[in-house]
Amino acid sequence: MTIADRYRKVRNHSTLLCKDLITEDYSLQASEEVSPPKWHLAHTTWFFEQFILVPYDLEYKVAHPQFNFLFNSYYNAHGARTARNQRGLMTRPSVEEVKAYRDYVDAAMIKLLDKSDSELIDLVILGYNHEQQHQELLLTDLKYNLWFNPLDISVIDIKEYKNTLKGDWLKIDSGIYEIGYEGNGFCFDNELGRHKVYLQDFEIFSSLVTNEEYLEFMEAGGYQNSNYWHDEGWAWVNANHIKAPLYWEKQGQEWTYYTLAGRQNLKPNAPVSHVNFYEASAYAAWRGLRLPTEFEWEIASGQFEWGERWEWTNSAYLPYPGFATAPGALGEYNGKFMINQMVLRGGSVATSEGHSRPTYRNFFHPHYRWQFMGIRLAKTL
Amino acid sequence: MTIADRYRKVRNHSTLLCKDLITEDYSLQASEEVSPPKWHLAHTTWFFEQFILVPYDLEYKVAHPQFNFLFNSYYNAHGARTARNQRGLMTRPSVEEVKAYRDYVDAAMIKLLDKSDSELIDLVILGYNHEQQHQELLLTDLKYNLWFNPLDISVIDIKEYKNTLKGDWLKIDSGIYEIGYEGNGFCFDNELGRHKVYLQDFEIFSSLVTNEEYLEFMEAGGYQNSNYWHDEGWAWVNANHIKAPLYWEKQGQEWTYYTLAGRQNLKPNAPVSHVNFYEASAYAAWRGLRLPTEFEWEIASGQFEWGERWEWTNSAYLPYPGFATAPGALGEYNGKFMINQMVLRGGSVATSEGHSRPTYRNFFHPHYRWQFMGIRLAKTL
Amino acid sequence: MTIADRYRKVRNHSTLLCKDLITEDYSLQASEEVSPPKWHLAHTTWFFEQFILVPYDLEYKVAHPQFNFLFNSYYNAHGARTARNQRGLMTRPSVEEVKAYRDYVDAAMIKLLDKSDSELIDLVILGYNHEQQHQELLLTDLKYNLWFNPLDISVIDIKEYKNTLKGDWLKIDSGIYEIGYEGNGFCFDNELGRHKVYLQDFEIFSSLVTNEEYLEFMEAGGYQNSNYWHDEGWAWVNANHIKAPLYWEKQGQEWTYYTLAGRQNLKPNAPVSHVNFYEASAYAAWRGLRLPTEFEWEIASGQFEWGERWEWTNSAYLPYPGFATAPGALGEYNGKFMINQMVLRGGSVATSEGHSRPTYRNFFHPHYRWQFMGIRLAKTL
């Protein structure tokens, strides 16, 4: 595929994800950390406009003088921006106007891609990988936003789980291993600086913890016993009266689970989802086990299937030894978030095709649950 | 006009107010105390459904089993309801569905009104007066919501001021006066219990404080001098870095003011608007004057023009001596708000035609500014 | 008694109230609205120093250059001051040093009082009335602060109730009455501006609501029924899981009540205490009655006994028609608090002897409970 084809494919996928939304849904924002679909569609477009068209296409005219303000996310070097929790208030530009903005930028991009040199190609690839990140967020944010509606809205069936799970312990021997991305494909800056780490002997389980297994923890009083929890996790459980993963609701005797295709009965064999780091750790502690580190996960990942759930690791999100930030606004991509977040590895049913890889480092604050987060267990020998 | 005609007229007016909104605007909610246009349209409809159709029309089927939950506002006796700050998240039912809900209820109401007895007529009149209250809120909430958008959206021109103002002091003699509604027309329960009050000699000014006059207060350092302010007002000024009324913004050397028809240069002769009770009181104190009580206002109101601004009084919102609440959910209409609020008298450019009267008691917390609130001065002799 | 004798008597009473405190207790501050005993002792002294000695005694040297900053309360015109919620952190000056400060100021005051003219006498009288206000707060703040200690500390026995109560309805006829202070004695500025009000016929009960009567309300589900409550009161009940007045605790089958002399079994016949305005109003609503206005209370007060509880009225704290503030910092005494507070009339077991009178206007926000607040009922005929 040409770079233009790849660009088009990713761009179309964003539009496709929204095909069953009604106009009203595009502005939904239930809290600061989730964004409205319209904002995702516009912000990913803004990224191409500001980082490629404006600097590299001398004839390009920005679509609207205020869009840089409206659709910048967090790039301080790019000036002021709409407060993050007010994105849902920007009912103008309309959905139609945002779609026209996408078309306008796409036309300019396709034209530019004909004459493109390699620096530009790298930026385009970064741009559509950025858009793929937002495709996952678009879905998970949407799920969170629609969940507030008591009407149990169904908008898209992303098949929230796929395989029947049945696992085993895999043993990995101690020794020096190489960590980080290697190759000619795309990766983010936080995967670079391939380097050696020493791992002790460990075992990791080949499949994810299931809903059924997690229910055993709940029924054994897992949410009522401080022994299994981090101090902050225990405070979170009590302050929020947590008794189950996000989106779970007991209706009569039956546990149900809200999906983007509406509320369903909980599937016992599906991998548990929408647990935070505290819950994942507490479950592991209850089982007398632990979460893997991100290094253990990366080394072992060739030996098990993954991709349904982003998997919590017990590694904090920190720079690799050779980490360096790019100059300018793009240097703000990853490094400035390397505090108070935990690494997740894998991918999920909401991850765009081809977007993840064994060295991919996702990261979230330990209390968040709205991504498709799951649990894989490990143990020290 | 028949009761059906009056009903229709009010109902149509709500729809008319929204005619230049785009679908996205209908779900806007910037904070807990403002509601989205769609919610106003639905809630006023719900009022007729729940208080008239359900109890009085035995053949009536509710439009949707969840609408009672979605569109109840605060009536505790009517069961659970959507959290007030989550009304904007209810993207479903869609705008179209809410319009269909209005049509469905209107058809049933019109049919019912043929056979209506007087109890029913009273309820219908209460219902459309309730809707008129929401018409004003629909406009003021919308203004507040759209104000967050840096694009200075224009949706409707309600002529935010009308007359050229030029006033005089009017003198009222001390004595016993009668306060409260008298007559055969409609009034709210909080106006009833007509009773005697004794007023001391006082004077009241025949026109409202203008933008130009208020600017003098600002330029004289009014917002920087604690002497003019209530203790809580002073805390509010400092905590929020207040320097001007709501919607004012200095652009270069020029003060501008956001209106529902877009941002405009401030009109010097227009009555000042969007000041809260603290600001109104501080302005009066700076002038060595005071705000009138609601009783002084009511007695003097025949001698001056009013209706552009709701006017802050120095009266707390409290029950009249004979105040009694209606039984059932309708008893929650007014009495339970009679604490920590101040009375406003008059009406505003957003008030629906025929909705106000000299005995009408509006009320808001002293820190609110998003209504068309203005200042009239008085003095004790 | 000479002015010097009266001065000495009030000053000594403050010291006496603290005689069974240990040094540690003097710095206790559990929340922003309560102050430590040491601060009360110092602030009342500061009042004499700053408003009398500094301006009127040319030879006077302030005790310490920082005490004006440390012991000013809210007088904006008197410069910066310690944050209100950090008074308990000022462990220096020590208790001994504060006592020495009192002695130092007292000596200078006594010396000054020999040559005093009438303006000075008025200020001294204001000063010791101010100190008497703080004597009551010293006790009620102390009670609140010590209540957090699970050891049920006993420090002083102020006999939290005195009489056996047994009441009747008293009828007052409609007509014009005079309200406000009249005479040659001392009163606060908020009592001045004696003026006419018109009262409708009403009845008022000659005794206060008792614990036993209030328990009936609790047992009838009063705290679970929104019908009896103001909207904000109902929110307060639910947000704070309120089930009883402040200081009540059920131990086994027995209701107990924390007093400054330790925890005791609840006395059924004692007047209920430590209820806020919402609770007082809800109780009255449950009984089908109402609270009196402050005007009704003042007019009727000659016909019943009062003085055990500050009694909530249904009057907001607002200026009388002729209210005027004094120039300078003393002008901040009352007027700037005339918003969002309700008037209480009467006095309490913690009120210093001779400090209250029928025209005395106490005032608190409707949610506060830590004063000895009680309930008297009224009804419109």
Added chain:
Amino acid sequence: MTIADRYRKVRNHSTLLCKDLITEDYSLQASEEVSPPKWHLAHTTWFFEQFILVPYDLEYKVAHPQFNFLFNSYYNAHGARTARNQRGLMTRPSVEEVKAYRDYVDAAMIKLLDKSDSELIDLVILGYNHEQQHQELLLTDLKYNLWFNPLDISVIDIKEYKNTLKGDWLKIDSGIYEIGYEGNGFCFDNELGRHKVYLQDFEIFSSLVTNEEYLEFMEAGGYQNSNYWHDEGWAWVNANHIKAPLYWEKQGQEWTYYTLAGRQNLKPNAPVSHVNFYEASAYAAWRGLRLPTEFEWEIASGQFEWGERWEWTNSAYLPYPGFATAPGALGEYNGKFMINQMVLRGGSVATSEGHSRPTYRNFFHPHYRWQFMGIRLAKTL
């Protein structure tokens, strides 16, 4: 020294630290994360009582039935406890009573230590190491608490810096190293599980960043440039208007610094102190360098002097591969805090003699500044 001698020595040191406090100071608590001196004295005593005397001395009678509630800190397995932010409100027991409590427990401990077996000795050693941790907190909490007092209180001179600093880069070669405690002495559970790590080539500076060097960062606009900061650090700077380290205050042209011996002019050559992780990282980024990891620090620590400042590392506080928690309440010592905290290595001028070592892992949330936290720089080659 016998175990009894060591016990006595540590216990006496706690008392010695407080010798110049006045009674009032013992209850000071300015915020939730700092505790009053009296509480430190009592809690460390409670530790011996509950974990040694109660289980091992059958004749022991607890000093007071409520002290377990009052002086437990966070041990969930040990039952309810005083809310952490209310420790300052516990004016009873008095300072004298807490000293008597210390004497009572000490007498019982000394008696018990005669017949002690090795399990008991291990617990006693843990107990006095626990007390030494609280000795440091007693000092740093006290400094924070007294800092609120405008009188610039001086209570103890701990010589907040000692050496003249002059450093060099030290180079460490890549390779496999051993991390964690080894030997027969005491260490905490979080240092155990000695294990291999692979380090890349790096350099580390032999001395700490000085006040003078940090001032250069400030004068170069370090607090105004988002490029140097983590996203959360930048938010912290702006939300709190941070312009300098904690305790710094510019008076005229001179920077001053509050110490436990009073306010002093800032010493240019002293190691900077009271910076949080965000500030330490931003400083390093401004210099084009980075903080060391805790592993780099531990391996290099034999080649430089340390002990004046706890030094921020860029390692999150996580368990070593072989980490295991002890059974029972003592198992809550460390593991449950292993989230959202960063590791500090070294020691400080407030650390009790003999308490730290190269493998010691201290840890705090990245935004805290009230410990004697400093900055050491490193770089990848």
